[in-house]
Structures are given as C-alpha cells and as structure tokens.
Amino acid sequence: MNSAPALPAASRENPFPVRWTTRAVWIGLGLYVIYAAARLELTWERFVFGLGNGGRFLARMVPPDFTKMDLLWKGLSESLEIAVIATVFGVILSLPVGLAASRNLMPVWATWPARAFIALCRSFHPVIVAILFVKAVGFGAIAGILALIVASVGFIAKLFAEAIEEISLKQVEAVRATGASFMNVIFMAVVPQVLARFTGFATYQLDSNLRNSTMVGIVGGGGIGSTLFTAFQKFDYDFVLTILLAIIAIIFVGEILAGWIRRTFQ
Amino acid sequence: MTASGATNGAATNGSGQAGSAGTRSLSIRGLTKEYRRGTPVLKGITLDVAGQGITAIIGPSGTGKSTLIRCINRLVEPTEGEIWFQGIDLARLRGTALREARRRIGMVFQEYNLVERLSVMENLLCGRLGYVSPVRAWLRRFAQADIDRAFELLDIVGLKGFAGQRADALSGGQRQRVGIARAVMQRPDLLLADEPTSSLDPKTSVEIMELMADLTARNDIPVVLNIHNVELAKRFAVRIVGMAGGHVVFDGPPGDLRDEHLKQIYGGEGWLE
Amino acid sequence: MIADQRRWERFTPQERLLRFTFYLVAVAAFMVSVQTVDVIPEFLYDAPEQVVDLFARMWPMDWKYYPKSVHEALIETLHIASLGTILSLALALPVGILAARNLVPVAAINQLAKLILVSSRSVNSLVWALLFVAIFGPGALAGTLAIAFRSIGFVGKLFGEALEEAQRGPVEALTAAGAPWPSVFLKAYWPQVQPAFWSIALFRWDINIRESAVLGLVGAGGIGVALDTALTLLYWDQVAVVLLTIFAVVILAEIIVTTIRSRII
Numbered sequence: 010m011n012s013a014p015a016l017p018a019a020s021r022e023n024p025f026p027v028r029w030t031t032r033a034v035w036i037g038l039g040l041y042v043i044y045a046a047a048r049l050e051l052t053w054e055r056f057v058f059g060l061g062n063g064g065r066f067l068a069r070m071v072p073p074d075f076t077k078m079d080l081l082w083k084g085l086s087e088s089l090e091i092a093v094i095a096t097v098f099g100v101i102l103s104l105p106v107g108l109a110a111s112r113n114l115m116p117v118w119a120t121w122p123a124r125a126f127i128a129l130c131r132s133f134h135p136v137i138v139a140i141l142f143v144k145a146v147g148f149g150a151i152a153g154i155l156a157l158i159v160a161s162v163g164f165i166a167k168l169f170a171e172a173i174e175e176i177s178l179k180q181v182e183a184v185r186a187t188g189a190s191f192m193n194v195i196f197m198a199v200v201p202q203v204l205a206r207f208t209g210f211a212t213y214q215l216d217s218n219l220r221n222s223t224m225v226g227i228v229g230g231g232g233i234g235s236t237l238f239t240a241f242q243k244f245d246y247d248f249v250l251t252i253l254l255a256i257i258a259i260i261f262v263g264e265i266l267a268g269w270i271r272r273t274f275q
Numbered sequence: 276m277t278a279s280g281a282t283n284g285a286a287t288n289g290s291g292q293a294g295s296a297g298t299r300s301l302s303i304r305g306l307t308k309e310y311r312r313g314t315p316v317l318k319g320i321t322l323d324v325a326g327q328g329i330t331a332i333i334g335p336s337g338t339g340k341s342t343l344i345r346c347i348n349r350l351v352e353p354t355e356g357e358i359w360f361q362g363i364d365l366a367r368l369r370g371t372a373l374r375e376a377r378r379r380i381g382m383v384f385q386e387y388n389l390v391e392r393l394s395v396m397e398n399l400l401c402g403r404l405g406y407v408s409p410v411r412a413w414l415r416r417f418a419q420a421d422i423d424r425a426f427e428l429l430d431i432v433g434l435k436g437f438a439g440q441r442a443d444a445l446s447g448g449q450r451q452r453v454g455i456a457r458a459v460m461q462r463p464d465l466l467l468a469d470e471p472t473s474s475l476d477p478k479t480s481v482e483i484m485e486l487m488a489d490l491t492a493r494n495d496i497p498v499v500l501n502i503h504n505v506e507l508a509k510r511f512a513v514r515i516v517g518m519a520g521g522h523v524v525f526d527g528p529p530g531d532l533r534d535e536h537l538k539q540i541y542g543g544e545g546w547l548e
Numbered sequence: 549m550i551a552d553q554r555r556w557e558r559f560t561p562q563e564r565l566l567r568f569t570f571y572l573v574a575v576a577a578f579m580v581s582v583q584t585v586d587v588i589p590e591f592l593y594d595a596p597e598q599v600v601d602l603f604a605r606m607w608p609m610d611w612k613y614y615p616k617s618v619h620e621a622l623i624e625t626l627h628i629a630s631l632g633t634i635l636s637l638a639l640a641l642p643v644g645i646l647a648a649r650n651l652v653p654v655a656a657i658n659q660l661a662k663l664i665l666v667s668s669r670s671v672n673s674l675v676w677a678l679l680f681v682a683i684f685g686p687g688a689l690a691g692t693l694a695i696a697f698r699s700i701g702f703v704g705k706l707f708g709e710a711l712e713e714a715q716r717g718p719v720e721a722l723t724a725a726g727a728p729w730p731s732v733f734l735k736a737y738w739p740q741v742q743p744a745f746w747s748i749a750l751f752r753w754d755i756n757i758r759e760s761a762v763l764g765l766v767g768a769g770g771i772g773v774a775l776d777t778a779l780t781l782l783y784w785d786q787v788a789v790v791l792l793t794i795f796a797v798v799i800l801a802e803i804i805v806t807t808i809r810s811r812i813i
Binding site: 038041042045046048049050051055056059062063066086087089090091093094097132133134136137140141144145146147149150151154220221223224227228231237238241246249253256257260261264270273274 | 563566567570574577578580581582584585586587588591592594595598599602623624627628630631634666667669670671672674675678679682683684685687688689692758759761762765766769775779791794795798799
C-alpha cells in the first residue's frame with residue numbers, strides 16, 4: 010500500500026502510559042485478598058464442603074412452608090409497625106436537629122451539640138443500640154422502635170444538615186431583607202431548596218427501617234427477626250424460606266411506595 | 276439636609292409633598308465599614324438622600340457602592356456610623372426592631388435572588404413575609420388583599436399569567452421584574468437596588484430601569500441604587516452620587532456631571548471616548 | 549375600583565389529591581401501628597432505673613478483656629469487612645453491568661439483574677450471616693460471605709446508576725471505530741465511572757466495618773463473638789470495652805475514608 014506520512018518524533022511516545030499508582034492499587038488489593046483469606050483460614054476445601062452443605066440446605070428450604078401463616082403475619086405486622094412508628098418519629102426529630110446542625114444558618118453553640126448528637130446516633134449499629142434498649146425498656150417492640158429512631162435521626166439529620174449547607178444563600182438573603190422572621194425565612198427560602206432531597210432521605214430511611222425492623226428481633230427488639238431466629242434454631246428451614254420471601258416482598262413494595270412518595274413531593 | 280434632590284423625572288401625585296418626602300429621607304452620618312481591620316472600604320460616608328426620586332450611586336468596582344447599599348438594610352454590618360431613617364438609627368437596631376425596619380425597605384438584587392423552586396406568586400408573596408406568622412407562611416395562607424395586589428403588580432410589570440410558573444423557568448429580565456414586584460409588595464418607604472441591571476442585556480436593562488422608575492414614581496417610593504452604567508444613571512436618576520476610594524466625590528443632579536467628575540471617579544480617559 | 553378577586557391555588561387539584569392521600573395513608577398507618585403495637589408499661593416506668601443500672605455496671609470497664617479476647621476478634625472483623633467488600637465488588641460489577649440499560653439493552657436481563665440486586669439488599673447482613681452459618685458453619689467464612697452478599701445489592705445498584713448516567717459520546721466514538729465490546733467498556737465507560745466506583749467502594753467498606761462488628765452475635769466471626777460472650781454472661785464491663793473498641797474503629801474508618809475522599813477522589 011502507500012506508505013503513511015512520516016509522523017513527527019514526539020508522537021512515538023506511548024499514548025497510553027502505564028499509570029503506576031493505579032496498578033499499585035490493584036496489585037495491593039490482590040495481595041491483600043490472598044493475605045486476608047489466609048488469615049481468616051478461608052480455604053477452598055471449606056468452601057467446597059460448604060457448597061455441598063449448601064445444596065442439602067437449599068433442598069430442605071424448598072418447598073417453602075406455608076402452614077404457619079398466622080405466625081408469619083404476627084411477626085411481619087409487628088415489624089411494619091416498628092418501621093412506621095420509628096420513621097415518623099425519626100423524621101419529626103430530624104427536622105430541628107438537622108437544622109440546628111447546619112453551619113451556614115446556625116451559630117456555633119447550636120451546631121456543635123447537634124453535630125455531636127448526630128455523630129453519637131450514627132456510631133453504633135442499630136442492633137447494638139437495640140441491645141442497649143432491650144436492657145433499658147425490656148424485650149419487645151419498644152426497644153426496636155427506639156433503636157430505629159436513633160438510627161433514623163443519625164441518617165436523616167446528617168444528610169439534611171449537609172443539604173442545607175449546600176443551598177444558595179442569596180435566596181435566603183433576599184427573603185431576610187423583606188423583614189421576615191427566622192421561621193419565615195426557613196419556610197420560604199430554605200425549605201423549598203431542600204424539600205426534594207429531604208423527601209429522598211426520609212423515604213430511603215423508611216426503606217432502611219423496614220429492613221432493619223426485620224433484624225432487631227434477633228436481639229429481642231420485636232418483629233419478624235425473632236420468628237426468623239427461632240425458625241433457624243429449630244432447623245425449620247422451609248419456614249425460613251417463607252419468611253425470607255415475605256421480607257423481600259415487603260421491601261420491594263416499600264421501594265415502590267417510597268418512589269411514589271418522592272414523586273408526590275417533587 | 277434633604278432638598279438637593281431636584282424634581283427632574285419624579286412625577287409625584289398630590290400627596291408627594293415635603294411632608295412624606297421628609298419621612299422617606301435617609302441620613303447617613305460617618306458610615307465606615309472595614310471588612311479587614313485597617314483597610315476600610317467605606318471611609319466615613321456622610322450623605323443625605325431625598326425622600327423622592329431615584330438616587331444613583333456610581334463608581335468603579337470595589338469602591339464600596341454595594342457595601343453602602345447593603346449597610347442601609349444591614350445585610351452588611353457597618354463598623355461605625357449612623358443611618359437615620361424615619362427617626363431611627365438603622366445601624367443600632369436588632370431583633371424584632373430590625374425586622375420591622377427591613378419590611379419598610381425593599382431591595383432588588385443584581386442576581387434577582389428569587390427562590391428558584393417557588394412559583395412567581397409565592398416569590399411575590401415573600402414580600403409580605405414581614406407581616407405574616409410562620410404558620411400562615413408555611414400553609415401559604417396569605418390575605419386575599421395581598422394576593423389581589425400581587426396579581427395587580429404582575430400585570431403592571433408585564434407578567435400577566437405568570438403567577439403559577441416556577442421562578443427558575445423565567446428569563447433574566449422576567450426574573451428581575453418579579454424581583455421588583457416583590458420589593459414593591461412590601462409597600463416600602465424606601466427601595467434599595469444593588470446593581471439591578473448588571474446581569475441583563477442592554478435592551479432589558481433599559482426596560483427594567485424604566486419599570487423601576489415608573490413603579491416607584493407611581494407609588495411614591497424613593498430609590499437608592501448603585502449602577503455601573505453611567506448613561507443609565509444619568510437618564511433615570513434625579514441625583515447622582517459618585518464614589519471613589521471609599522469617599523463621596525460627587526453629589527448632584529445628572530446635568531452637573533461632567534467629564535472631569537467622571538475622570539475623578541473612575542480614573543483614566545480612554546473609556547470616556 | 550373593585551379589585552377583581554383572582555384566586556391563587558398553590559397546588560393543582562391532582563397534586564392536592566395526591567398529597568391528601570399521602571397524609572391520609574401516613575396518619576392511618578401511624579395510628580394503626582401505635583394502637584396495635586405491644587407496649588408493656590411497667591417496663592417503660594422502669595426504664596430510667598435500668599439505664600442508670602446499666603451505666604453503673606459498665607463502669608469501671610474491664611480493660612483486661614481487650615488483650616484476652618477483643619484484639620484478635622477485632623483484627624478478624626477488619627478482615628471480614630475488607631475481604632467481604634472486595635468480594636462484593638467483584639460480584640457486583642457484572643451484575644451492575646447487566647442491570648444498566650445502556651450497556652445491556654435486553655429488558656429481561658435488566659429486570660433479572662435488578663431483582664438480584666433488590667433481593668441482596670432486602671436481606672440484612674445479619675440474616676445472610678444466619679444463613680451462611682447454617683451452611684458453612686460458624687466462623688469468618690460465613691461472615692465474609694454475608695458481608696459480600698449483602699453488599700452486592702448496594703454496590704450494584706449505585707454502580708448501575710452511575711453507568712446509566714455515563715455520556716454516550718465516547719461510547720459511540722469507540723463503537724463506530726469498530727472496537728469490540730470489552731474494549732468499549734474498558735476505555736469508554738470505565739474511565740467515566742471509575743471515580744464513582746471507588747467512591748461507592750469506600751462508602752460500602754465504611755458501612756461494612758459497622759456491619760461486620762455485629763455478625764458475631766449470630767456466630768459469623770469477628771468482634772461480635774466477644775460481644776455475644778460478654779452479653780450472655782451479663783458482664784457489662786466487658787461489653788463496655790467491646791463497644792468502645794467498635795466505636796473507636798468506626799471513627800478511625802470514617803477518618804480514613806474522609807481523608808482518601810478529599811485527597812484522591
């Protein structure tokens with residue numbers, strides 16, 4: 010064929026230079042995996058053995074047990090109640106706490122305690138918080154509700170404060186210049202800017218609480234978690250499958266509901 | 276004290292006498308503002324603004340025009356000085372008293388500063404927020420009289436039918452019209468404007484200035500604005516205040532503004548061609 | 549002049565209906581829940597006393613518990629979290645790709661992938677742990693797999709969304725030049741989503757540290773085992789040590805993640 014025009018010398022450099030830092034990260038990760046697996050004694054044999062076990066396990070789960078529906082429903086409804094109550098209280102509490110934590114609107118004596126409180130709420134896993142509440146208020150739904158309220162405030166208030174810190178202060182300034190009171194400024198200049206995001210956080214937390222409400226029961230916080238745990242201990246694996254399917258279905262419905270709420274408050 | 280404001284362009288109605296003009300006049304005494312210690316932006320400004328017509332403050336960037344305007348309604352805190360309006364020193368006010376003073380002073384902003392996600396109507400009703408309780412504001416329960424006034428103003432500013440549109444769907448000129456209407460909704464005794472035309476194209480700038488002049492003349496509201504377009508200032512203002520280096524270097528009717536004054540204010544000659 | 553009364557309505561009738569329905573449903577759900585939930589009042593009255601008792605038993609903390617049981621378990625927890633996260637990244641990548649409409653335009657596959665992701669997310673890591681403990685026996689293997697399987701849903705969903713938001717331009721350019729699919733992915737999509745990918749990975753690792761800490765409560769290894777032992781024996785002073793350790797590690801992880809985020813991403 011015809012010969013291509015001679016390229017200037019500069020472009021003979023490799024146009025795709027090897028980025029050593031990225032390579033190093035990948036190699037580092039690979040080495041870590043090998044090291045950690047060895048440390049945890051995750052050997053291939055154990056895994057394969059477990060797979061065999063898993064096969065037997067799955068066989069015992071299928072077909073799911075549909076005979077204990079009233080037990081299932083009792084546990085599920087309690088979980089739903091826990092999730093609803095916790096979300097409502099969590100959302101209501103997060104409004105003042107999140108507002109107090111926003112550094113662009115509030116003075117330091119408000120933001121520091123509010124941020125510290127939020128950090129405290131976020132520090133512990135809801136299960137751990139549930140354990141502590143079980144000690145304080147006894148077994149049952151109340152412990153679960155309180156634990157999830159703490160988790161909700163930790164999540165929603167934090168993100169709410171971050172959303173407020175990102176608003177345009179020019180709009181706030183203009184409303185302030187009309188002589189509006191502090192709350193009026195909040196309602197007419199701040200809320201419109203953050204409402205859509207806040208609804209997103211609230212619905213996400215509703216979803217999250219639905220999930221977590223299935224879990225707090227394992228440590229005594231009420232709801233289907235305890236039904237599930239008992240079923241495991243009694244080796245009723247076919248009932249376990251039923252419970253799991255029900256949980257997945259509820260979460261699925263919850264996500265649809267969340268989407269609908271978000272659109273309503275767009 | 277007042278009286279240096281001549282009546283060029285200010286078509287007052289019967290009640291626009293010295294009486295109400297007196298109650299709408301502004302007296303600034305020794306206003307100083309330091310953003311950083313030792314480098315004052317405003318150096319002891321003393322100024323009397325008549326209670327009628329448009330007073331335009333001109334000057335190069337950074338000379339404190341915007342700071343001066345914003346000190347009046349305390350969006351910026353003065354370091355020293357007094358701002359007398361309706362018998363009260365605005366510089367000393369706090370809390371409820373400050374809010375009550377602010378609701379009598381409307382402001383128009385360079386970047387319109389509308390609440391983008393609210394509708395035009397809601398933005399207009401913001402002008403009444405100084406008079407409404409938080410619960411009513413939240414539920415948007417404004418008096419029908421306010422809503423009527425809002426519709427009226429929308430017609431006047433040429434935005435009939437825009438009440439339900441979201442503010443961020445409007446063009447720059449349209450937004451500034453809403454901004455002006457919002458300020459007028461306050462039924463203010465004074466209107467401030469911080470570079471109201473700087474974000475607009477030349478044609479729209481003239482339209483906005485005409486609207487402001489017309490609306491404020493009709494409702495007998497004195498205006499203090501800052502602007503960097505000298506031609507617009509000369510055309511619409513009854514009085515021009517030139518600032519340079521934090522001081523007032525010119526104060527008089529537009530007819531008196533000569534090239535030497537402009538040189539003194541802005542420095543250099545090339546741009547005067 | 550009579551001002552003509554023009555009405556202003558903040559919401560259209562449909563919007564009002566929707567909002568009303570929402571409030572109705574929300575209030576009803578709340579009322580029903582409050583009425584049917586089982587509350588034993590005696591326990592509530594007791595609560596302040598119990599809390600005081602709890603703190604009294606926690607202090608002074610049993611520091612000897614740390615080197616004895618907690619330290620080893622802590623290291624194990626960190627490995628479970630990290631390994632589990634890495635494993636989930638490897639598994640979530642293909643599923644996330646399958647769920648992205650713009651990469652795999654087959655709707656049925658998208659839906660199936662999304663279903664996998666939803667299911668993975670719906671089941672708590674604790675429940676996954678129960679499952680894996682039953683299959684693989686107690687220990688770190690169950691824990692690692694539990695973390696991995698739970699995280700697939702999270703990583704896959706966010707990663708899929710990042711892929712769907714990628715710009716078509718580079719993709720079209722490379723496809724037009726005749727590049728095979730893996731190359732298109734590697735050179736057109738991957739550079740765009742890479743920052744999001746690492747960000748998601750860090751985010752999930754942070755969450756997984758918290759999650760791994762409690763897996764031991766059901767026997768899946770890690771510091772939760774130490775916690776469970778202390779709880780069963782009601783040695784609250786040891787429980788306090790474990791909680792403090794978890795707290796410290798979580799804070800440390802947050803600091804690491806924030807630093808990496810601000811420096812590199």
